[in-house]
Amino acid sequence: MFKLALRNILRQKSRTAMTLAAIIFGVAGLILSGGFVADVLTQLGEATIHSQLGHVQVFRNGFYEQGARSPEKFMIDDADKVAEFAARMPEADAVLQRVNFTGLLNNGKADWAVMGEGVEPDKENRLGTFVRITAGRALRDSDTGGILIGDGVAKALALAPGDTVTLIMNTADGALNTTEFSVVGVFQSFSKDFDARAVRIPIAAARNLVARDGSNAIVLLLHRTADTWRVKDLLVPKLVSLGFDIRDWVQLSDFYSKTVELYRTQFGVLQWIVLIMVLLSVFNTVNMSVFERVGEFGTLMALGNSRGYVFRLVLAENALLGLTGAAIGVVVGVLVALAISEVGIPMPPPPNSNVGYTASIRVLPETVLLAFSVGLGATVVAALLPARKVSRTPIVDALRYNI
Numbered sequence: 001m002f003k004l005a006l007r008n009i010l011r012q013k014s015r016t017a018m019t020l021a022a023i024i025f026g027v028a029g030l031i032l033s034g035g036f037v038a039d040v041l042t043q044l045g046e047a048t049i050h051s052q053l054g055h056v057q058v059f060r061n062g063f064y065e066q067g068a069r070s071p072e073k074f075m076i077d078d079a080d081k082v083a084e085f086a087a088r089m090p091e092a093d094a095v096l097q098r099v100n101f102t103g104l105l106n107n108g109k110a111d112w113a114v115m116g117e118g119v120e121p122d123k124e125n126r127l128g129t130f131v132r133i134t135a136g137r138a139l140r141d142s143d144t145g146g147i148l149i150g151d152g153v154a155k156a157l158a159l160a161p162g163d164t165v166t167l168i169m170n171t172a173d174g175a176l177n178t179t180e181f182s183v184v185g186v187f188q189s190f191s192k193d194f195d196a197r198a199v200r201i202p203i204a205a206a207r208n209l210v211a212r213d214g215s216n217a218i219v220l221l222l223h224r225t226a227d228t229w230r231v232k233d234l235l236v237p238k239l240v241s242l243g244f245d246i247r248d249w250v251q252l253s254d255f256y257s258k259t260v261e262l263y264r265t266q267f268g269v270l271q272w273i274v275l276i277m278v279l280l281s282v283f284n285t286v287n288m289s290v291f292e293r294v295g296e297f298g299t300l301m302a303l304g305n306s307r308g309y310v311f312r313l314v315l316a317e318n319a320l321l322g323l324t325g326a327a328i329g330v331v332v333g334v335l336v337a338l339a340i341s342e343v344g345i346p347m348p349p350p351p352n353s354n355v356g357y358t359a360s361i362r363v364l365p366e367t368v369l370l371a372f373s374v375g376l377g378a379t380v381v382a383a384l385l386p387a388r389k390v391s392r393t394p395i396v397d398a399l400r401y402n403i
Contacts, residue, residue: 008317015285019379020325022281026274027329027375028336034367035337036345037267039360041260045225045249047357048256051130051189053249054096054219055228056235058082061245063216064252071100072172072210079215082239086220089234091227096123097215099206103169105149105199107157114153116167116199118206127221128189136161136185139200147181152196154186161185167201171211179209191255271370275378282382286318290386297390298398307391314387315380322379326372333371337361 009016049055059067063074076082079097087095099118104111121139131138139148147167149159159165163183171177181201189195207213222231228248235246250257290297297310341360349356390398 002316002320006320008313009320012289015289016321019282019285019321020328022278022285023322023325023375023379024329024332026278026378027326027371028333030271030274030371030374031330031333031363031368032337032340032361033270034267034371035361035363036359037263038362038364038367040347041263042362043357043359044256044259047130047190048253049221049225049249051128052191052194053252054127055222055225056220056232056246056248057252058086058218058220058235058239059216059245059247061243064245064247067100067216069102071102071216072212074216075099075172075212075214076216076218076244077214079218082244083215083218085238086218086235089220089231091222091224091231092220093223094123094126094221096120096127096219096221097203098217098219099203099210099214100216101169101206101210103167103209105153105157106166106168107159107163108166110157111168112153112156113197114167114199115197116169116201116206118203118209119200120203121200124200127219130190132188134186134188136183138187139184139202141202143184144202144205145181146184146202148185148187148200149183150195150198151186151188152192153199154183156196159183159186167199167209169209171209173211175211177209177211179205181205271374275374278375278378279382282318282321282379283385286314286383287386290314290383290390294390294393294398295400298393298395298400301395302399311387311391314390315383318379318383318387319376322376325379326375329375330368330372334363334368337363 058076060074060076063071067074083095083097086092097120101116101118103114103116105114106112119139120141121143122141125138125140128138134151135154139146147165149165153159157165161183164180165183166178166180168176168178187195189198203215220231222228228250232246232248239246297313300310300313301307338361341362344358344360347357347359
């Protein structure tokens with residue numbers, strides 16, 4: 001049967017070529033679009049992790065919901081012990097502590113409301129590979145009186161590296177505290193809103209300003225992003241009972257979650273469009289081909305072949321077409337994806353971001369398998385109705401097509 005099916009396919013070269021072109025285009029399109037979406041989401045995730053959030057963060061219960069207004073009320077007093085425990089995990093690359101605060105930054109002429117972080121500078125530089133220093137340099141552990149300011153803060157107060165600013169804030173007891181800092185650099189992260197209000201100072205200086213020891217957050221940077229949820233699952237049973245809240249970077253980034261949902265919905269719609277396009281194109285070609293050969297099928301049945309044999313023969317022809325087209329489509333899609341990735345696709349900054357990036361096409365096994373399955377499945381499904389109709393045509397009526 002398959003030998004006869006192959007001969008029938010090769011006999012109708014023009015229609016076979018048209019059908020194969022539709023399948024190849026659809027399969028390659030799914031590989032390219034799926035790989036592009038996967039790359040966008042991967043780069044967005046890594047930018048989110050390596051500009052601000054890390055992979056996993058540990059807080060006191062209530063900090064995530066209420067800590068923005070009064071972070072000093074949610075300090076982890078035994079933060080060093082928790083950080084040491086987390087650092088012993090083999091998946092951990094670095095463990096950072098942060099002290100959050102709010103206050104006013106004064107340049108001698110105007111005030112600007114800021115959301116500050118007391119950080120361990122050298123560890124933060126290790127995490128913040130997606131943070132871009134636009135002026136000056138990054139904060140260092142030796143900069144006891146240094147401050148790193150967001151791009152939006154620098155523009156609002158007309159600040160540049162070397163300028164002196166005064167940070168004004170309330171201590172944990174409600175007293176007013178001020179300290180002068182020297183601007184060492186200006187940074188851009190992935191979030192424009194964050195850069196508009198963010199400043200970073202050494203963690204020791206932040207603890208002096210709030211007049212409290214401890215930390216608000218313990219941030220885990222892992223060797224591999226794929227280990228995030230396994231590490232979180234290991235920490236939850238050990239720390240939740242002690243009054244801690246453990247959250248991964250996806251939970252901490254509402255923007256990423258909504259972007260993933262948007263792109264997956266769009267890609268799902270694209271899959272349906274390609275599937276329908278291949279179905280209609282193949283159905284049209286198969287329908288014309290099959291009904292032009294009704295007399296041929298009538299002769300087969302007159303010679304003793306069953307209706308089921310004719311039905312299976314038509315399906316076999318289209319299964320071979322689908323298999324060939326899907327295989328060629330995979331090869332074409334992968335080669336085009338690799339070629340595009342070699343050059344790169346310059347992308348503008350996403351919404352609410354300062355930083356653009358270079359996109360590529362990721363060749364993922366699941367995307368390739370899905371595209372191949374759609375190409376093969378659509379071709380076989382498109383042949384079901386014509387095959388059923390021609391196999392049920394009475395032999396006498398089918399033979400008349402030969403006249």
